[in-house]
Amino acid sequence: MPTKRLYHSDPLLMEFTCEVLQCQPATGNSSPTPLYEVITDVTAFYPNSGGQPADRGTLDGADVVDVIERGDTIVHITPAEVPLGPTVGRIDIERRFDHMQQHSGQHILSSAFETLFGLETVGFHLGEEYVTIDLNSPEVSPDQLAAAERLACEVVFQNRPVEAKFWDPQSIDWSRLRKPTSRTENIRLVEIADFDLSPCGGTHVRATGEVGLIKITRTEKVRNVTRVEFVCGRRALSDYRLKNSAALCAAAALSVGVSELPDAVQRLLAQVREVRRAHEHARAELDQYRAERMYNEARAMGESGIRLVTQVSDSATMDQLKSLAQRVCQMPSAVALMASTATGNPQLVFARSQDVDLDVARLLRDVLPELEGKGGGTPFLAQGGGKRLDRLGHVMNLASELAAGLARRPESE
Numbered sequence: 016m017p018t019k020r021l022y023h024s025d026p027l028l029m030e031f032t033c034e035v036l037q038c039q040p041a042t043g044n045s046s047p048t049p050l051y052e053v054i055t056d057v058t059a060f061y062p063n064s065g066g067q068p069a070d071r072g073t074l075d076g077a078d079v080v081d082v083i084e085r086g087d088t089i090v091h092i093t094p095a096e097v098p099l100g101p102t103v104g105r106i107d108i109e110r111r112f113d114h115m116q117q118h119s120g121q122h123i124l125s126s127a128f129e130t131l132f133g134l135e136t137v138g139f140h141l142g143e144e145y146v147t148i149d150l151n152s153p154e155v156s157p158d159q160l161a162a163a164e165r166l167a168c169e170v171v172f173q174n175r176p177v178e179a180k181f182w183d184p185q186s187i188d189w190s191r192l193r194k195p196t197s198r199t200e201n202i203r204l205v206e207i208a209d210f211d212l213s214p215c216g217g218t219h220v221r222a223t224g225e226v227g228l229i230k231i232t233r234t235e236k237v238r239n240v241t242r243v244e245f246v247c248g249r250r251a252l253s254d255y256r257l258k259n260s261a262a263l264c265a266a267a268a269l270s271v272g273v274s275e276l277p278d279a280v281q282r283l284l285a286q287v288r289e290v291r292r293a294h295e296h297a298r299a300e301l302d303q304y305r306a307e308r309m310y311n312e313a314r315a316m317g318e319s320g321i322r323l324v325t326q327v328s329d330s331a332t333m334d335q336l337k338s339l340a341q342r343v344c345q346m347p348s349a350v351a352l353m354a355s356t357a358t359g360n361p362q363l364v365f366a367r368s369q370d371v372d373l374d375v376a377r378l379l380r381d382v383l384p385e386l387e388g389k390g391g392g393t394p395f396l397a398q399g400g401g402k403r404l405d406r407l408g409h410v411m412n413l414a415s416e417l418a419a420g421l422a423r424r425p426e427s428e
């Protein structure tokens with residue numbers, strides 16, 4: 016049973032009376048609550064089709080959560096059962112008008128690309144947040160984007176009439192159509208006066224001025240097409256508000272004007288890189304100084320003369336610990352046993368100088384079970400971590416004792 020579509024002739028019809036002909040439980044959907052399929056004799060609800068999303072609103076007071084097209088029939092999806100007989104449907108007109116602005120804007124922008132550069136639109140998506148068209152070229156230059164956007168906005172400012180109506184196929188001048196249609200009957204054409212003529216079943220504004228503004232926001236190369244993202248009307252206003260406030264906020268933080276922002280950000284990034292380099296240099300010098308001091312203050316173990324450097328830090332990262340241990344062990348005859356509690360769990364780094372005979376990986380493996388930890392490394396440098404923070408002091412003492420007993424200098428033997 017074909018549904019009479021009221022939106023074709025009156026896209027701003029907010030309320031309509033209809034006869035509910037059928038209401039039955041919907042099957043084959045993933046909704047956790049039951050849904051119903053409601054069919055009426057007439058409807059102003061636009062179904063999901065042609066790239067334009069379905070309307071929302073109410074039917075007999077029940078929310079319409081989706082609208083689908085099944086052949087010539089329009090099916091309203093509701094979470095509540097709707098009684099058969101006469102009732103009233105109401106359209107969420109703000110959402111509908113948004114779709115009209117985006118869809119008419121799309122026709123204008125697509126026609127601008129085609130008119131100026133012969134770039135064809137091969138895809139259209141109207142989403143909740145993004146509207147995109149795909150142009151049949153992998154390269155579209157910034158100048159081309161600017162020119163097409165400019166022409167599209169001029170067409171908006173000229174407030175040209177937009178007319179959508181069904182045509183007798185015999186009376187159509189097919190050469191005037193921007194894109195072909197596979198339909199042979201019920202051909203509906205949307206005409207923007209002296210600018211564009213396209214087959215389309217969607218809802219459109221009555222004159223181009225209602226589109227408000229067309230603004231391209233970004234582009235992306237997708238396989239061999241260029242995807243152009245844009246916003247029209249109220250979406251353009253929201254987008255401008257968002258970007259204006261972000262720009263003002265950033266400009267105020269950097270004490271520059273909005274137009275100076277890109278340069279100011281580049282300068283700031285250059286400064287950050289410079290400061291980071293200087294910081295790394297200072298950090299290395301400080302680490303070297305600390306390593307030398309620790310080395311000089313370290314006690315010698317027994318007769319071997321090997322210096323045992325131990326440290327437990329509550330803030331050092333594993334990398335800092337490693338750097339310090341390695342610097343200590345660049346000096347002769349040293350064993351470094353270092354730990355950090357910065358993460359809340361004990362972390363260990365053991366190292367030794369080239370001229371010391373001690374396998375620190377083995378030493379680490381010998382003490383780690385006390386911390387319920389794991390780790391490993393080479394005879395020169397090993398690292399690991401555990402869970403028992405309460406036993407760290409004990410483990411450091413144990414490792415020191417073991418190191419004192421095991422460490423040798425080959426030439427001292």
Ligand SMILES: [Zn+2]
Pocket residue numbers: 065118122214215216217
């Ligand atoms: Zn269309």
